[in-house]
Amino acid sequence: MMKKLTVLFFFISSFFYSQHTEEELKNVLFDIEFSTAGSKEIEKIDSLIKVCKKNSYNDCVALGYLKIANIYNRNSDMKRSFYYTDKVEKENLINSDTDFEVIFYLHLQRSLLYQKLGERMTSLKQLDEIYDKVNETDNAYFIYLINWQYAGIYNEINKKELALKHYKTAYKYSKIYRENKNNLYRIDKNRLSNSYKTSPYLGGMYLELNKPDSARIYIEEAIQNGKKINEIGMQYITSYYASRYFKSLNKIPEAQHHLWICKNIADNYYKSENYQKSVAMELKNLYESTGQKDSIAYYANWLLDIESSNSRQKQTLNDAVDKQNELENSNRKKETKKLFFILSLSIAACLLFIFLFLYYYRKHKSKNLDKIDIPHQPSVDESAFKELIQLAKENNPEFLTRFNEYYPHFSEELLKVFPLKISEIRFCAYIYLNFSTKEIAEYTFTSVRTVQTKKYNLRKKLNIPGDMDIYVWFSRLLK
Template identity: 70%
Template sequence: MMKKLPVLFFLISSFFFSQRTEEDLKNVLFDIDFSAAGPGEIEKIDSLIKVCKKDSYNDCVALGYLKIANIYDKMNDTKKSFYYINKVEKENLINSDTDFEVIFYLHMQKSFLYRKLGERVASFKQLDEIYDEVMTTGNAYFIYLINRQYADKYVDTSKELSLKYSKTAYKFSKIYRENKDKRYRIDKNRLCNSYKTSAYLGGAYINVNKLNSAKIYIDEAIQNEKKADDIGLKYITSLYAGSYFRAVKNVEQAQHYLWIAKNIAKNYYKSENYQIAVGDELNALYKSIGQKDSIGYYSKWLVDIEAVNREQNQTLNDTVDWQSELENNDRKKQKDSSLSRQ
């Protein structure tokens, strides 16, 4: 009976969506909750992709693949995440008519994947290739998302630059939410993502040891988190609130928020980056108060997470390196061909 459900959903979807435009179908796709998504949501998206394929809605198909890839990444299945990212280009869904939204999300997803695999240069190259174009679109949603990623890009090398990009992300996330002239579609997923910038900016101020400024944005983040019932927003808010309270030596509050983040990561966000972020914070908290048993527990937890992901990602790294080499060769051929015609 369970095996028949995806087929039944597809038949029902085909009936109800047969008269919908591509924009309508993309909106249905964006409305599928990401934070708590799992295999059931992947089946729904896959069925929606079939409907889009039937009507040759390539942008919708590509965005469907990328959303599935994002869910698999959250579930810590990097191999399947890469598989769906790769399908976008393998099925020739990118061409001169492709909407920039698809190209934007493709670069973002590839950047996430490369960074997770430790390919930092390849990761940031994906962002660099589209940054200038994103900034000229005037699209506040795209602008705040890519600046948010640039903040991460510099967090280990230049905390001041990381703060600068965090401020830009925060500014444009507010412009998106204000939505003057009704330019943007405000759905739950994108709205909750935009609220996260308060916590991220608070974290950037913590990193430069400006704790008074950090408090302003952490307090704002805690208030924003109450405005939407979203697991992802709660995780980010709790993680950075815990980090702030650890920095000001409020152990009780730090522990309270970090345990919330830990439970969310354990149940909803299996991906290495979510697990390690909260594990690092808890480990640092217990080191600061000398709780040896807890230090040992979280140190081992972090080692185990890294070991599992190192084994999982080794084979995939070879595939990604091969894919990157192909892309570089294609770019070189296109450049040589262009020069020969001049």
């Protein structure tokens, strides 16, 4: 019965969503709850992906896969998270038309996964590949997210000042995103709550740098924001750093209160080792400072269970990654051999063609040695032509006048095709004299790009076929 209801729900939702544009379906994806997401949310995303596939909304399909990957990542199911991240490329969803937002989230998700595996240099490389492009977009949401991720990695490798720099940048741009001047950004619950998390993270960073006065500003701000934003992720992060702040002030009851909030959230929503281990470690340290032995033993055992479970999971995942790498290396070697074989055949074919061409060319040339070539007699002497070329190189105002004397019918034939301006006829004369783009740019004191643009405009005006060289077209003008 349940299976039939699920199928019925899928058909109803498919019909409903099929009436939407890709942008509308993306917004539906972003609106799906993240912090408390589980199997129901994944099923909903799957149904959206199927609709997007039917409509060939590739960007929407990719974003759906990445959101599922992020949910699995949050729940420490790394294998499935990698699986959905890899599907984006395996299904060829990345191409020259792909929206940068998809590429951004793909790199960000991979960075998060490699960070969890402890491969921090690989994690940083994922961010480095898109960092310049992110800044070029001038998108406050993208800029704060990538700096936030950079800060987390640098903090882990003990580059505290660098981490602080990126947290401050993330904090600055998260505020710009929330202000949303001129309605540049889409504001939804998930993104909004995410943007508020920069305050407690920045406060936590100041705590690690032993700057409690600076930390207090951002921790208090985070607590006030937490009262406005009723969201699990925001509550967890705020309570976690608030507990550390109060512990630094030796306010044990307040620190304990916030840590119990974190533990409750971690137990019910965040199965990730990072979240659970952090809470267990803080609680253990807190009770060590108060000398409560039973509590210390309890959280010490909890830590061992977390580490043991994570170790098994990491081993399984690393084995899967190693197998995948072996398969990719094997396929790469096969492709290399195949390409080498094709390249060798191509080179052999080219050499054979060149040999045959030279053979028949010499044979043809030997048959025509008895022919007498009658040289073309120019209308004026060679010295006049050299003078014309010199005037062109100097960009002399007399150039076009002397050119028309040398080629009296050129302008007349050109104007039959299209009523060009004097400056355009002068430009055409340079082309007729077979000057290259670079030479024309040099002699007329313009850029190569300008000359290319003028050539393109002339093609349109003179209706020169796209498959014909412009120099060939002009060479035939007086014939």
